[in-house]
Amino acid sequence: MTMPTAPIDPDDADAPGSRRYRSERAESVRLLILRTWIVITVLLAFNYLLWRWFASINWANWWIGVPLVLAETYSVIDLSLFSLTVWKARQRPDPTLAPATSTVDVFITTYNEPIDLVLRTAAAAQQIRHPHDTWILDDGDRPELRRQAARLGVNYLTRGKEWEGKPRHAKAGNLNNALMQTTGEFILALDADMVPKPEILDRTLGYFTDHAVGLVQTPQYFVNVPTGDPLGSQAPLFYGPIQEGKDGWGASFFCGSNAVLRREALMELGILGYVNATESSVLAGLKEARAITRRALRRRNPPAVQKVLTATMEAITHGLGAIGAGEPIADVTYALRSRIAELSRSIVDGHLAQVSADLAELGLAEAELSEGTVELADRLAAADLSPLNALEAVQTALAATDVGRSAEAQALLPMATISVTEDMATSMRLHANGWKSVYHNEVLADGLAPEGLKTSLAQRLRWAQGTVQVLLKDNPLFLKGLTGAQRLMYFSTMWSYFSGFATVIYLVAPTLFLVAGVLPVSSYAAPFFLRFLPFMIANQLLFVIAARGLPTWRGQQYTLALFPIWIKACTSAAANVWFGRPLNFAVTPKTGTHEDRVSLRDLGWQLAFAIILIVAIVMGTMKLISGSVEPIGTLVNLGWVAFDLINLSVLVGAVRYRGYQHEEAQQ
């Protein structure tokens, strides 16, 4: 029998991100108000933006005027995508009961987290009520953790020897490795610092009674974060209205942890990916081999080489023709390989016959030699010693026969490996293959956030890099199989990571005005106010309404204050995707690292801009007092600079933060 679904603990009902049921009617009213406000805000935004483009660029200072209007355009598009997202941010009804027969593997991924932390999560995972197997996936391969896992009675997996010398693909590789060695119908993915509640499966498995559902994601909520959230660890807007809105459009994302995945959906991804990759790599490889062989044939070759090249050319052409005619690739490549092996053997036989003849001529022929000849010929014709290896054409043809993805440890890569954030890339592929996802907005795991700014910064950099990587490698706007809304939902999140460039302009423009009197717009007088103020006020209120009481200010501050990180993420991801440069990201150690202090170098840009902004305020105020400048424009820019500074000031609290326990002890 199925266990009855656990009632919601009333004490938990106030935890941010937790599930607070609103009546259907209240929800409809809230949504109506929200949508009305969205329409008003977006209209005001475009009213302002069109005026900016067509009536207020100060062309005399185009070098700052145009960048500013571009930055504002970026922000209005960002706002529009946000509006579109929350347009459908509606709570889901309670899930149906979990079928008792579903088999589940709980995967706890770890690399270098403290062993105590991993064990705490593993012990909690054992207490999950729905029947399941718990696995610790230790990419750190720590004997101590293996011992402790055995003592606790949970399964323990590390990478096998097939991974030696092959790309490891970080967490995606860790999960893929485990997927091939386990058998559960569903996978609960947990980071080592996410302590699951006993009801986590009872509350999520029910959604899978719809056979098209491939993923159920729940929030990531951190318990070691003091009031005020100095590091901006919680993401209430993302794990609230944004994911609910994406869910409304059929596009809620996989976020790496606290999610249940259907094995069938993942394996299908792996197989489709394998077939596509193999087909295209074999075809491309054979075409390349044909081109190389053709070039080689035009050279002046010794007759023996010419003969081999001609035969290779025939074999390649035959293979390409067979694939074109629909012959299975494994057969075609095997036949090609066999043909090359034959060629190799015939050449070795020829050489050996020549050697015997020479020896006989010298009177040295002995019976013993011919006995070992067959074995010797086999050995010399084998792939590694083949005389054909000297021919690039033959080598390329052989390489093209690889249907086993020899460069990879595993032929199947169900979790996407194209990005350092495997989660988003994987769910995008799931959606493209027609699987549905669910966002279940109820905290079902207690997370532990990084307690040091340095770690937190490293983590954000990695997320941003990964997101931009996915955009550049697998652009959702062009990915086949996604619905229009799904394209926009993925694109929206990617778009938001380009904010760093706009922020620089928002810091520079008012400074230039206050310090040097450079005016980027034609006027800061009444026409500006009439369009800008209503838009700005509507915009801020929209966040208040959409967030329905959740704290979002911290997130807004960090979006601005971390602009160097967002820029670095974009440039390093582009360098990685386009020029193959490494990202140099570190796995983020999550607890016990608050000693890991941030250095001033990490915040150099913010510090520099803070000083510049303060200078701008002082100079602007002096000019205002002396009456040498136009007062309204100066006041607008003073307010703007002050707003920038207040946002940047979030880093002061972050640098001073000494960790959760320290904070609690102080109170």
Added chain:
Amino acid sequence: MSQFTIDEVSPERAIIRAGNRLNMVSAPQLRETVNKAVNSGRSHVVVDLSATEFMDSSGLGALIGALKTARAAGGDLRIAAAGQQVLMVLQLSNMDRILRPYDDPATAFAD
């Protein structure tokens, strides 16, 4: 308790008979069985699917893994005697672009 049996046809060849279901539960066993055959030098492996009434994507994944293992050892993996459901899965997943379903396990390596 493996539902796979190895028939060692020759020093280079083996026929592995799969059970009734080649799914997420039995997929790891198929992997192990193929590894065993290949490690004993029999890198030319035929998987006989005549008894298999149901295969899912995990089963298919295990076949791909087995193909990788056999090819890496200089051999090959072939499938034979697949039934209706298995053929349908091969088609739906486009795996028929890669693997040819042979009729008879005994002659799958006739070429």
